[in-house]
Amino acid sequence: xxxxxxxxxxxxxxxxxxxxxxxxxxxxxxxxxxxxxxxxxxxxxxxxxxxxxxxxxxxxxxxxxxxxxxxxxxxxxxxxxxxxxxxxxxxxxxxxxxxxxxxxxxxxxxxxxxxxxxxxxxxxxxxxxxxxxxxxxxxxxxxxxxxxxxxxxxxxxxxxxxxxxxxxx
Numbered sequence: 001x002x003x004x005x006x007x008x009x010x011x012x013x014x015x016x017x018x019x020x021x022x023x024x025x026x027x028x029x030x031x032x033x034x035x036x037x038x039x040x041x042x043x044x045x046x047x048x049x050x051x052x053x054x055x056x057x058x059x060x061x062x063x064x065x066x067x068x069x070x071x072x073x074x075x076x077x078x079x080x081x082x083x084x085x086x087x088x089x090x091x092x093x094x095x096x097x098x099x100x101x102x103x104x105x106x107x108x109x110x111x112x113x114x115x116x117x118x119x120x121x122x123x124x125x126x127x128x129x130x131x132x133x134x135x136x137x138x139x140x141x142x143x144x145x146x147x148x149x150x151x152x153x154x155x156x157x158x159x160x161x162x163x164x165x166x167x168x169x
Contacts, residue, residue: 010034042138049137053130054100058085060134062093063102063127066119073118075108084165090117102126 010033017026046057055063061083066072074082080090094117097103102123108114119127144152160166 010037042142045138046134049133050130053126053133055126055130058089059093059097060127060130062090062097062117063119063123064131066103066117067124067127067131069119071118072124073106073116075111075114076117077114079117097123 010030013033014026014030017023017029022029043057046060050057050060053060062079065079065082066074076090076094077087080087083090094103094105098105102120104118104120106116106118108116142149161168
């Protein structure tokens with residue numbers, strides 16, 4: 001992060017919206033812009049913590065997902081669905097993780113059209129270490145109070161559900 005700005009540019013943008021006659025959408029614009037900026041800040045923090053492990057957040061998410069799977073393996077299409085990313089993104093992540101010896105591809109035992117991604121022992125170890133670092137340096141120091149976290153989970157969960165991200169209440 002650079003030097004903090006003397007004023008909040010998103011609040012300035014909201015005032016500009018209002019001055020230009022878009023007052024009815026100024027607050028939602030500011031909220032959406034603030035969410036996008038917050039995502040950038042959090043991703044930068046996460047990427048900084050993951051850099052010593054030579055992982056991006058996308059690759060970490062895949063390792064973490066596989067570490068939670070009962071067998072340590074998932075079909076590639078299931079990983080894509082659970083991570084909510086395009087299959088090409090999973091393929092690219094798997095390519096890099098496989099080169100690093102952290103995952104291995106194998107044919108599905110009963111469905112010849114499907115490829116399994118399996119966490120290697122090295123991948124499992126790295127996932128544990130990276131998770132410990134994220135827990136210590138990012139998740140336990142998120143910058144949000146516990147009440148704010150609970151509120152954010154509710155508000156963003158409702159938004160995501162209403163947007164068709166999932167159907168469960």
